[in-house]
Amino acid sequence: MSALSGKDIRERWIANADRLDKRGHFANYSSKQRDEVLRKGYLGRYPPDQAIKMAKLQAEQGYGHRTPKFNDEMREHFSLVGAEVGDKLLKILDETSPESYEPPFKLNEPPGCPFIFRSSVLGREVFFKFQIAGTARKPQVLFWSCHPPLYRIKREES
Numbered sequence: 001m002s003a004l005s006g007k008d009i010r011e012r013w014i015a016n017a018d019r020l021d022k023r024g025h026f027a028n029y030s031s032k033q034r035d036e037v038l039r040k041g042y043l044g045r046y047p048p049d050q051a052i053k054m055a056k057l058q059a060e061q062g063y064g065h066r067t068p069k070f071n072d073e074m075r076e077h078f079s080l081v082g083a084e085v086g087d088k089l090l091k092i093l094d095e096t097s098p099e100s101y102e103p104p105f106k107l108n109e110p111p112g113c114p115f116i117f118r119s120s121v122l123g124r125e126v127f128f129k130f131q132i133a134g135t136a137r138k139p140q141v142l143f144w145s146c147h148p149p150l151y152r153i154k155r156e157e158s
Contacts, residue, residue, distance in 0.1 A: 004098075004099060006049070009048075009049060009098050009099055010040075010041055010047075011041075012041070012099050013040070013041025013042055013047075013048065013098075013099075013101060014038070014039075014040070014041040015041075016041065016101075016102070016103075017037050017038050017041050017042075017103055018038065020102075020103060021034070021037075021038060025103065025105060026038075026103070028105075028106070028107060029043075029107065033107065037103050041101075041103075042101060042103060042113075043103055043104065043107075043111040044110055044111040044113070044132070045110070045132070045136070046113070046132055047098075048098045048101035048113060048115070049098035051113045051130070051132060052093060052096050052098060052113075054132060054139060054141060055093055055113075055130050055132075055141045055143070056090070056093040056094070058139075058140075058141040059086070059089055059090055059093060059141070059143075060090065063140070063141070064089075064130075064141040064142075064143060065140065065141065065142050065143065066085065066086075066089070066143045067142055067143060067144055069144060069145065070085075070143045070144055070145060070146060071085055073145060073146050073147045074088070074146055076147075077146070077147045077148060078122050078146075088121055088122070089143065089146075091121040092119060092121050092122070092126075092128060092146065095117070095119060095120060095121060096115050096117065096128060097115075097117060100115045100116055100117035101113065101114070101115055102114050102115065102116050104129075108131065110131055110132060110133055111131070112129045112130065112131045112144060113129065113130055113131065113132065114127060114128070114129040114145075115127075115128045115129070116128075116149055122146075124148060125148060125149055126146055126147065126148060126149070127145060127146070127147055127148070127149040127150070128145065128146045129143075129144045129145040129146075130142060130143045130144060131144055
């Protein structure tokens, strides 16, 4: 996954949130949510690196749930159906790096964990999003989106 240390990843999330904030990315956030994402670099209970691990574990164990929207996008954009979707999902999770986390533009409850990265599995840049619902003791991963990005705020390279 990531060659960066935990501290380096957190610093990168915070710097990315700061850049996005300057571009108005968090205009629809409440002041509490905006303060949270600027302080931590992510929104919600789980840091992106932990969220990826949790999503992978649940997908491997068959507990993660792919929404109909996720399955439709995999079919429409990547011509994947049935068992192929589950197989590719595990490979996509393997290549999802914590530093590719992009705080959500649209807010949901609980917040989603969106990532934008170049997928070697799918052969292009993708927007990949899952959500961790449920409680801390019984989290439930919901896979929501996997498609080519509709838009991309150009990042300044660090």
